[in-house]
Amino acid sequence: MEKLIEFRNIVKKFDGQVVLKGINLDIFENEFVTLLGPSGCGKTTLLRILGGFLEQDEGSVIFNGEEISGVPAYKRPINTVFQKYALFPHLNVYENVAFGLRIKKMSNDLIEPKVNRMLELVGLEGFQKRKIDQLSGGQQQRVAIARALVNEPDVLLLDEPLSALDAKLRKEMQQELKRIQEEVGITFIFVTHDQEEALTMSDKIVVMKDGNIEQIGTPTEIYNEPVNRYVANFIGQSNIMDGIMKKDYLVRFDDKNFECVDHDFKKNEPVDVVIRPEDITIKKKNQGKMNGQVISVLFKGVHYEIIVETKRGVAKTIHLHVLGNEDVYNEEANEKMSAADFSMDIEDVDSITPQDLILRANAQAWKADESEEEISINEVVYDIKAEAGRYPVIFKTANGTSIEADVNVVKPKVIADEKEKIGIQAFDVYKTIDEIKESMAISVDLKNWADAYAWDLETENEVEIDDVRFEFDPMEIEEGTYEVTFVTEGRTYKIHTTDEHEEGELVSIDFGPEDIHVMEKSVG
């Protein structure tokens, strides 16, 4: 295969924002190349630069050995299928396809066989006289492809051409496009954000992110050997774990050492580990690599998607004290005030400011008329010592209205799970009925109010609190004390299998050394 296109260090900025950060890419003759990435990764920009609709700020585009950067779009041997097809509404199907040839001043008797052959290729014989608005999305798509291909370009650019079609039609068109590409034997450059589309059709996939190329490879390479967590995540569903490469052919993750086929990492280098869901098998308890419990089974048509939890989350329970709404009313100044008790970490006492106290007690003052105009609190009286205990705090306004709240200074009770190596802490919460009712997202608010935090005891990294459990209805809550439990995410594995399993079943998961894929930690 001959090298057809070379992108050399392409940089493109829009309004000072760098969209392409030095792209280097070779594209060969007769290749089906897919530029894959999320929206905003620069894939369409790169395509438009090749099409001649945009000019790069730096770098060069070499086509058949010649620099084509200054060549206008209409002189390039490249044609494009646009995202929304951009068919000419004033022309019928035949004239749309013939458009490029008419511009070249080709004679009618030459145009006709070419157009008809193209319409046959895309499966639209007999549609010559149809108006564009009488066609379905899939048919318009085909006209757009025929209109581009009839010019016999060296390269066909396709800018997310299937995104407007429904799922079934999209599958059909994917096969259709592949067939057409094989039949006409030219280079197709296809832009998409759909990984499945990329895997189905491409000879070569270029995975892009934030204006950079992350990986270039065949679909199998990209799927089986993703270079980093980003690519692994983008291509197919994956189990991705933090791990450490102990030595060649030995990787440690989830507190166990596993044999693998990867090598040439530094000793004890932190790595990302990928295991594809279809590479894991479920066995009877104690017969595989790790024991766990089935926590979810989803039927996906051909296979089941099963989630097995091999490690429980760590939980911490606190008390939520719900108080009545006790506004203070100062008749003389016609003002009302409210404030709530709260808990505080003993370590925070030294750095406390009056503003902190107002915020944490949610102290407020307002006019007791219809305007409910907010009044500022201009004095906070407190004497809090760095010792566990309850301390009163008094909030005052300029007009002499005041309210008292208690601060509960506590030593943080950390629950440290030595086995799971996770620490978690949270404080008791004092809230009024109204505050709980007004909460828009009670789980998030409870996490914030309780200052709930979990971390990895080894690395000190934050561990996400995945679940907030409570047994009250926030809209119907009454005065009293309630338990709230914060739970961190356990370790779960996603498994695709055709075997049936039940939720709650105790099982063991198994995988071989060749199923483990070790990747360098991606930067950023």
Place this chain on the structure above:
Amino acid sequence: MKSFRRLVYPYLVWAGLLIVLPMLIIVFYAFSTEGNSVIPVIFTFENFARFFSDSIFMEVLLRSVKLAFITTVVCILLGYPAAYFIARLHPDKQEIMVLLVTLPQLINMLVRTYAWRGILLNTSFSPELKVYIGMVYNFLPFMILQIYTSLSKMNPDLLTAANDLGCDEKTAFLKVTLPLSVPGIISGITLVFLPAVSSFFIPKLLGGGSYVLVGNLIENYFVTTGDWNFGSAVSLIMTIVILISMYFTKKFDYDKEAI
């Protein structure tokens, strides 16, 4: 839905009383003439015969069509580049330009035409030229707005596609932009030609008495002479001329063809 249908009745009554009925009366007058004391009305084709037999009337009719035609052509020639220019501006500036085009329309046509009379009074222009200036000035905004609307609705991707398929800027304009703005031009023509062909006020004011058009003729027979029968016949002929010209303009409109 059915109950909403009743909302159309007031309009039907309105249209029946104020449009259809007067039209029927005009048809009635056109085909009749005042009779004697025994037979008050005599049906006749005499009014039409009189119009077509006298070359002066035909001359006036042709002059009116010619005036409307040239006004329309000049409006297209001046209006298209203006509309094209506006449509390619930044959207914020487009709004300002559209406002500038429409602003004079907010002033009463009478006042504007009197202003033109003042401006043209001391020039040596022929009465005909003065009428043309007034007509184009008055109808140009309609043309600009119609063409601008069709141009601004156009999907800019179509030009990129034309570019991709080998068109330079000029060819892309001729092959894509121009054909796609035809509906705008057509409705512009409808909005300019129809009122222009029957206008009587501008020619009267700017052309002096010497430039007689069909509109003036009709006005004259209805208001001055009081010969309603002949006036009605001229009106009817005018209506038919307009219907024929509308039919031909619509033929060029690809959009209507598609439906």
